[in-house]
Amino acid sequence: MDHTNRSVSPRAPRRLGRRDLLKLGAAGATGLAGAALSGSLPGRLVQAENQPAAGTHSGHKASFPGAGLHMPQPGGGYGPDGPLGMNPNRFLRDFYWGGVFGRENGRTVRTYRMIASERNVEVAPGLMMAAWLYNHQMPGPTIRANEGDLLRIEFINASSHPHTVHFHGIHPANMDGVLEPVLPGDTYTYEFIARPFGVHLYHCHVMPLDKHIAKGLFGMFIVDPPGGWPRADHELVMVMHGLDVDSDGENELYAVNGVAFYHRDFPIPVRVGETIRLFLGNMTEFDLLNSFHLHGDMFRYYPTGTRPDQYFYSDTVMQCQGERGILEFSFSHPGMFMFHAHQTEFTQLGWVGFFDVKES
Amino acid sequence: MPNSVGQAEGLVSPEWPPGLSLSTSFFRETLFLLANWVASQGLKEWRDVSTKPRPMGGSSGVQELLPAAAPARPWSLVMLAVLPLLLLGALVAILVNRGLGPLPVPGLPLDELTVERVFFGPDQTVALRLRNTGPEAVTVNTVIVNGAVWEFTQAPAGPIPRLRSAILTLPYPWVEGEPYAFELITANAVKFAHEVGAAVETPGVTPSTLGRLALLGVYVGVIPVYLGLVWYPFLRGLKHRWYHALLAFTAGLLVFLGVDAVKEGMELALAAPGALKVVPVFVAALLGAVLSLIGLSRWLQGDASRDTEQGRLGLAYLIAAGIGLHNLGEGLAIGSAYAVGEIAVGALLVIGFTIHNTTEGPAIVAPVAHDRVSLTQLLWLGLLGGGPTVLGAWIGGYAFSSLLATAFFGIGAGAIIQVLAELYRLLSGQRPGELVSGLNLAGFIAGIAVMYLTGLAVTG
Numbered sequence: 150m151d152h153t154n155r156s157v158s159p160r161a162p163r164r165l166g167r168r169d170l171l172k173l174g175a176a177g178a179t180g181l182a183g184a185a186l187s188g189s190l191p192g193r194l195v196q197a198e199n200q201p202a203a204g205t206h207s208g209h210k211a212s213f214p215g216a217g218l219h220m221p222q223p224g225g226g227y228g229p230d231g232p233l234g235m236n237p238n239r240f241l242r243d244f245y246w247g248g249v250f251g252r253e254n255g256r257t258v259r260t261y262r263m264i265a266s267e268r269n270v271e272v273a274p275g276l277m278m279a280a281w282l283y284n285h286q287m288p289g290p291t292i293r294a295n296e297g298d299l300l301r302i303e304f305i306n307a308s309s310h311p312h313t314v315h316f317h318g319i320h321p322a323n324m325d326g327v328l329e330p331v332l333p334g335d336t337y338t339y340e341f342i343a344r345p346f347g348v349h350l351y352h353c354h355v356m357p358l359d360k361h362i363a364k365g366l367f368g369m370f371i372v373d374p375p376g377g378w379p380r381a382d383h384e385l386v387m388v389m390h391g392l393d394v395d396s397d398g399e400n401e402l403y404a405v406n407g408v409a410f411y412h413r414d415f416p417i418p419v420r421v422g423e424t425i426r427l428f429l430g431n432m433t434e435f436d437l438l439n440s441f442h443l444h445g446d447m448f449r450y451y452p453t454g455t456r457p458d459q460y461f462y463s464d465t466v467m468q469c470q471g472e473r474g475i476l477e478f479s480f481s482h483p484g485m486f487m488f489h490a491h492q493t494e495f496t497q498l499g500w501v502g503f504f505d506v507k508e509s
Numbered sequence: 510m511p512n513s514v515g516q517a518e519g520l521v522s523p524e525w526p527p528g529l530s531l532s533t534s535f536f537r538e539t540l541f542l543l544a545n546w547v548a549s550q551g552l553k554e555w556r557d558v559s560t561k562p563r564p565m566g567g568s569s570g571v572q573e574l575l576p577a578a579a580p581a582r583p584w585s586l587v588m589l590a591v592l593p594l595l596l597l598g599a600l601v602a603i604l605v606n607r608g609l610g611p612l613p614v615p616g617l618p619l620d621e622l623t624v625e626r627v628f629f630g631p632d633q634t635v636a637l638r639l640r641n642t643g644p645e646a647v648t649v650n651t652v653i654v655n656g657a658v659w660e661f662t663q664a665p666a667g668p669i670p671r672l673r674s675a676i677l678t679l680p681y682p683w684v685e686g687e688p689y690a691f692e693l694i695t696a697n698a699v700k701f702a703h704e705v706g707a708a709v710e711t712p713g714v715t716p717s718t719l720g721r722l723a724l725l726g727v728y729v730g731v732i733p734v735y736l737g738l739v740w741y742p743f744l745r746g747l748k749h750r751w752y753h754a755l756l757a758f759t760a761g762l763l764v765f766l767g768v769d770a771v772k773e774g775m776e777l778a779l780a781a782p783g784a785l786k787v788v789p790v791f792v793a794a795l796l797g798a799v800l801s802l803i804g805l806s807r808w809l810q811g812d813a814s815r816d817t818e819q820g821r822l823g824l825a826y827l828i829a830a831g832i833g834l835h836n837l838g839e840g841l842a843i844g845s846a847y848a849v850g851e852i853a854v855g856a857l858l859v860i861g862f863t864i865h866n867t868t869e870g871p872a873i874v875a876p877v878a879h880d881r882v883s884l885t886q887l888l889w890l891g892l893l894g895g896g897p898t899v900l901g902a903w904i905g906g907y908a909f910s911s912l913l914a915t916a917f918f919g920i921g922a923g924a925i926i927q928v929l930a931e932l933y934r935l936l937s938g939q940r941p942g943e944l945v946s947g948l949n950l951a952g953f954i955a956g957i958a959v960m961y962l963t964g965l966a967v968t969g
Contacts, residue, residue, distance in 0.1 A: 264953035275696050276650045401694060402651070402658070410658075497657035 175398040237406040238415060241385050244371070245290040247300070256299040256342065261292055264305045265312045265331075265353075265366065273402060273409045273499065276396045281308060281353075287407045288388040288432070289351070289368030296346040296372050302339040306331045312361065313337075315354035316370055319344050327354045338440035347454035348428045348473050351479070363393045363400075363434035369473070371428055374457070381477070382423035389441070389468070389490070389500065391433045399435050403490065403500035412488075412502025421483050421509040428454070429466075430473035439495065440467045441476070445486040448478035465491050480506040544595060551592030554585045559919035620647045623782040625674065625910065627691070627703070628711040637691065637703070641669040642782035653692040657954065672785075683708045703952040711905055712848050722844055722902040729843060729862040730836045730898020735891045736863070737870015739951045744871060744878040752878055753936060754952035756886055759828070759872040760932050761956020766835050766869075766962075767925035771795075773838065774918030779913040790912060791919040798834075798923025802827065806931070816935060822886070823878040824931050829873045829893040831924035836866070840901020845909035847902075861967035868959050869894060876935060 165181050247259035262283055269277045283289030294300055310408040315326035320341035323329065331337045353366035369386050378384075391400030392409060401410040405463065419425060427448075431439045442465040449460040454475040466474065480486065615816065621643030628636040635654070641647045648667040652661045661677045666669070669675045691703045712718035747755060774791045781787040806827060840863075873894050874887070937944050 169716065275648070275652065276694065276698060277696065278698055395700050397700070401653075401692075401700060494656045498653065499658065 196256060234485075237408050237411045238288065240288070240291075241387070241417065242383075242404045243291060244293040244386075245435075246293050251496065253299055256297055257295065258299045258301065259294050261290075261300065261302045261313060262305070263289070263302055265308045267308045270365070270407070272392045272394065272404065272407065276394060276402075278392060279396070281310070281312070281361065282365050283314075283368060287365035288390065289366065291369045291371060291386045291428075291501075292351065293371045293373065294343040295377075296344055296374055298343045300339070300341060300343050303336060304331060304339060305336045306333050310361075311332050311355050312353045312366060313355055314339060314351055316341070317349040318350045318372070321367060325354075326351075330355050343372045345455055346372045347374075348430065349453070350430050350432065350473055352432060353491055359398075359434045360396070362432060363391065364396075367432040369428060369430050371454075378426065380424075381426040383419060383425045384428070385417070385425065386428045387441075389429070389431045389433055389439045392499070393435065400433070402498050403433070403439075403495040404502060405502065409499025410501060416485065416503035416505035418505045418507065419480065420507050421480050423509070424477065424479050427476040427478075428473070429468070429476055431468035432472055433470055436492075437496075438467055438469055438492065439500075440465060440491045441488065442491040443476075443478065443486070443488050445482060445484070446478055446480050448476040449476040451477070467491075480504065482506065483508050513824070524737050537893070547588060547591055548595050550585075551588040551595070554588050555592060558589065572651035618695070618699050619644050620695045620697050620699040621782070622647055622649070622669075622693060622701045623693065624693075624701070624703035627689075627705050628707045628709050629683050630711060633680060633682040635679045635683050635689075637677045637679075637693075638674055639669065639677065639693070640674040640782070640785075641671055642785060644671060646670050648696040648959075649675075649677065649693055650696045651692075651694040652677060652679060653694070654679065655690055685709065686703035709848075714907060719903065722847065722906045723899050725843060725847060726899030726902035727838050728859045729867060729902075730840060731891070731895035733863045733866035734832075734836075734873070737867045737872075738874060738887055738891050740871045741878070741882075741887065744874060747878060750946075750948055752875075752925065753946075754948040755871070755875050755878065756932060756936050757949040757952035758956040758959075759875040760929060760936070761953040761958075762830065762868060762872050762960050763828070763925050763929050763932070763956075764953075765957050765960035766832070767922050769931065770835050770838060770922035770925060772776050773842070774915050774922060777911050777918065778915045781915065785912055787912055787915050791915045794916045794919025795923040798920040799927045801928075802830075802924055802927040806927075818880050821880060821935070822882070824876040824928075824935060825873055825882075825890060825922075826893065827931060828876065828928050829890045831921070831928040832869050832873060832894045833897040834917070834921035834924045835900040836869075838914065838921045840898035840903075840907035841909065841914045841917055842901075843898075844902035844905025844907075845914070846905075848906040848909070864966050865960070865963040866895075868963065872956075876932075 158327065201508040203239060213399075247261040250258055250260060252258060262284075262415040265281065266285060267279070267281055268285060270280045270282070270287060271364045272278045272280075280287055292300075292302070302314060304312075306312050309332040313326035313329065313331055316324075316339070318341070320339075324339045324341045326339065329337060349372065351368055351370045353361040355361050367387055367388065367390065371386075387405045389405050390403070390407075392402040392404055393399065394401050404411065429441055433439045447462055447464045448466075449462055450466045451457065451460045452472070452474045454473075460477075466476070468474070486504045486506060488504065621641070623640045623642045625638045625640050628634075628638070628676060631634065637652075639649070648663075648668045649663060652659050659679050661679045664676050664678070686707050686709070689705045689708055691705075693701045693703075695701075701785055712722070744752075744755060774795075775788070778787040778791045809823060843862075870891070874882070874891050901917070936949070
């Protein structure tokens with residue numbers, strides 16, 4: 150140990166001199182300047198350069214000046230030939246009539262194949278949702294038949310949860326799709342006679358019901374009356390539903406036919422005077438009601454399509470979940486006509502579209 | 510190339526390090542050769558050093574646990590230091606490349622976003638500053654304002670890297686005073702919500718808002734402290750016992766302030782997102798303040814005893830500094846509350862703060878009550894104690910961040926703790942047994958009580 154003798158004299162106390170103040174001041178000023186330059190002052194913010202987010206869509210996106218619509222512009226990656234087979238434009242007019250293989254007991258036999266699978270689908274530009282699908286599409290394929298046909302729907306469960314297909318209509322109890330859950334890997338063939346004529350729905354009926362439906366296992370089932378429906382220039386299918394992208398039990402977005410805001414970005418082209426028959430159904434989970442409101446014209450609404458002589462004439466129709474009907478209308482004027490839910494909160498969250506009516 | 514350790518040959522493969530974008534293969538080759546050479550040298554040293562026979566003779570128990578003394582060459586020490594780093598780097602490279610192997614990795618999205626601030630600008634502009642406080646990069650897909658999907662532009666565009674921030678600008682027609690609920694949905698379908706109780710135009714850096722915030726700081730901090738200093742002549746007339754009781758009163762007041770600073774700082778720190786590690790910052794700021802102030806006062810004062818005229822003046826300045834730092838934190842809180850419209854800056858609030866902070870004036874001059882102090886010194890003391898409130902109001906109004914505010918509260922609490930230690934030393938210079946005299950105890954409790962009661966008047 151060091152034992153050198155050192156006289157221990159107290160150091161004279163040091164006064165805070167000018168130099169020290171200057172040093173402290175300079176240090177403080179540098180700190181503040183650094184904080185300011187790090188971009189945290191809002192003054193810089195308001196004049197900040199607006200850099201567009203990923204990709205701007207050009208082409209056939211209509212602009213709506215004065216309409217006050219500040220809704221996101223679609224980015225790249227989805228559209229008529231979007232990834233993962235979500236093609237609402239194609240779904241609009243796509244009818245699955247099934248394979249016809251002769252007749253049995255005087256009835257046409259139609260066979261269909263439905264496969265349940267799990268997939269991520271793009272429900273808004275850049276937004277993926279983990280979905281359960283019939284035939285890799287949401288909504289499932291629109292099954293169509295004539296009244297009286299014998300239908301055989303072969304249901305294959307290629308997913309990891311049990312599913313069924315429950316049809317709205319008149320059929321035996323063991324073809325109801327409720328008490329016979331189809332386990333993963335199994336097959337079940339639903340066989341029944343298509344009746345009554347009208348527009349119906351089908352969906353999965355395994356508990357928890359709301360989750361199975363919300364994740365995409367639903368579709369339309371149309372039964373044509375004898376002789377078919379009266380002639381129409383356009384026959385469109387729209388299924389209203391919600392998008393619970395994070396599976397928290399409430400819908401973040403809303404849509405028809407799978408993709409939010411789709412027909413706002415890709416309006417449906419029709420012509421003045423053409424008759425449009427719209428098969429409309431509601432499979433919105435978690436919200437009690439949905440509705441359809443048409444701009445610029447009025448429609449005849451046939452509830453469930455089962456009574457062609459009973460309709461009401463309006464521009465707004467409300468549907469509870471599971472309700473469906475046929476709307477028939479034509480446009481008297483050209484231009485862009487919006488259609489959307491009249492629950493405006495659904496409109497603001499994706500359930501909105503346009504008819505692009507051209508001159509005839 | 511030295512190749513004395515056969516089994517080390519396969520240690521560093523030519524593909525290492527992956528993930529680095531090395532533009533030329535020459536650079537990569539050189540790096541590989543260098544790494545291999547360092548590794549082999551290090552392994553050689555490691556083997557030599559750990560297997561070298563121990564020195565004979567008695568050595569202390571601790572010596573036996575340590576490896577034998579390394580050879581005198583300095584660069585071999587570097588090899589030994591670098592070798593474990595190389596091994597770590599190789600392990601990280603393997604993990605990055607091959608994943609965790611047999612361990613299952615759940616496919617959950619780990620997005621986490623924090624909305625740090627919402628700016629309401631003129632011309633119907635709303636901006637949100639976001640920070641990615643999660644482990645992965647986050648892409649914001651949809652912004653929903655009060656139940657409506659709204660278009661936005663993001664600067665900088667693209668995925669937000671970890672711990673970075675981005676500003677979303679929305680052309681939204683906001684209404685003054687109305688509440689807004691924001692929902693952000695990321696590309697992984699994870700939802701984040703943020704609410705603003707009442708929209709208020711965010712103050713820009715204009716002379717009028719600068720002045721308004723400064724005025725707030727003056728009302729709440731500067732005027733009360735100077736008002737308290739008016740008690741100085743009264744303090745000078747106090748007898749010895751009462752003077753010590755006054756010091757005890759100061760100590761009680763400072764204890765209250767210190768606890769308050771710790772509470773405010775911890776509240777902020779606990780509410781902040783975990784990724785920013787705000788709680789450790791708070792503790793570090795507190796301890797750092799204590800230690801640096803101890804060092805500062807030693808440096809300023811040398812080894813002189815605190816109980817000299819110079820020493821007591823130094824203590825007064827320290828108390829002023831501690832109170833000033835606490836007032837800086839208060840100014841931060843008030844300024845940021847004012848900027849986001851959370852505060853009803855009415856006369857009642859200002860009165861409350863004035864009463865609450867006036868008692869800080871006597872606390873500052875208490876040590877020098879028996880000394881001659883010039884008016885200039887008093888003015889400086891008051892400025893040091895009250896002035897930082899203005900600074901805090903400016904920072905809080907314009908650039909509030911919970912990290913910054915927590916740090917300031919930590920520093921303030923640390924300063925107060927250090928000042929309390931100094932006060933204790935000053936008080937304990939009395940005759941033994943008198944430190945905890947009845948009068949001193951009463952003074953201490955009175956200090957806490959006065960702060961508590963006047964604090965009730967602060968309605969904000």
